[in-house]
Structure formats: C-alpha cells, structure tokens
Amino acid sequence: MSMKCNRTMKLLSNYLDRQLSGSECAAVERHLAQCLSCRDELEQLNADRKVLRAVEPPAVPPYFRTRVMAEIRSRTVTRSSSAPVWVRTLAVAATVLVIVGSGFAGLALGSSFARFEHQDSLQREKWGQSASRDSPHFPAGLSPIQEGP
Numbered sequence: 001m002s003m004k005c006n007r008t009m010k011l012l013s014n015y016l017d018r019q020l021s022g023s024e025c026a027a028v029e030r031h032l033a034q035c036l037s038c039r040d041e042l043e044q045l046n047a048d049r050k051v052l053r054a055v056e057p058p059a060v061p062p063y064f065r066t067r068v069m070a071e072i073r074s075r076t077v078t079r080s081s082s083a084p085v086w087v088r089t090l091a092v093a094a095t096v097l098v099i100v101g102s103g104f105a106g107l108a109l110g111s112s113f114a115r116f117e118h119q120d121s122l123q124r125e126k127w128g129q130s131a132s133r134d135s136p137h138f139p140a141g142l143s144p145i146q147e148g149p
Contacts, residue, residue, distance in 0.1 A: 005031075008038045012045055 008031045014020050015028050032039050 005035060005038055008032070008035070009041060012038070012042050016042070016045060016049065 008028055011020060011024060011028050015025065020028065032042060
C-alpha cells in the first residue's frame, strides 16, 4: 500500500528530524522509492536545512536580555493593577480603620447598655420586681429609671 503525496509531504519534515514512528517511517520510505516528486521535495527540504544551519545567528546587543526582562516586568505590573500602590494601601488602611472603629463603637454601646441594665436591675431590686410607674407600691414623683437633669 502506498501513501499519497499530500500525506507524505506533511510528514517529510518530521521524517528528516527522525520524529516518525517505525510504521510511518517505513510508509514514507516506500512512497519515496516510487514517487519522484516527493523525493525532489525531500531533497529541497534537506538543502534548506543545510542553508539554515550555515547562517550565523545575529549578535545580541549588550544588556539585551536585561532590558527585555525589565520591559516585561513593567508591563506585567501595569496590567495587573490599574491603581497606584499608595491608593491600594490607603484603601486597605481605611478598611481596617472602619472595622476597628466599628468594633470600638460596638464595645462602647455594649457597655452603655450594660450600665443601663445594671441601673435598671438595681432600681427593680430597690422597689421590688413589680415596680413600675403605674404600680401603687411605687413612690409618687419617682421613676424606676432616673432620667437626666
């Protein structure tokens, strides 16, 4: 069974690089033995490879790698964050202040409420559990919780 030229042409580069499986390599070689067009293509690819190997790589300017890496880092930092560092730091600090302030406000309100409850319980003990403004046992002119001046 012979391979078709289109399939063989696609495999010629891998054939030259010895990257084909054993069966693919054998099929390409059988086709090349019968097809002059594909053999000519293989010879041209081989000649092109020799020319490319003979070309000297271009000289790299001094510090080229350093400059390229610095440019990559600067673009990476710019893309990852649109706000300057000081703005992000300020936002974090403001958030922390709000959280801490809320905690202190809660503690202050809680202690005020606890004082109120304590005063109320003392009044109730002093006047009895059923003491209220409408109670006959409650002295006239006094309230169970002393109001401010």
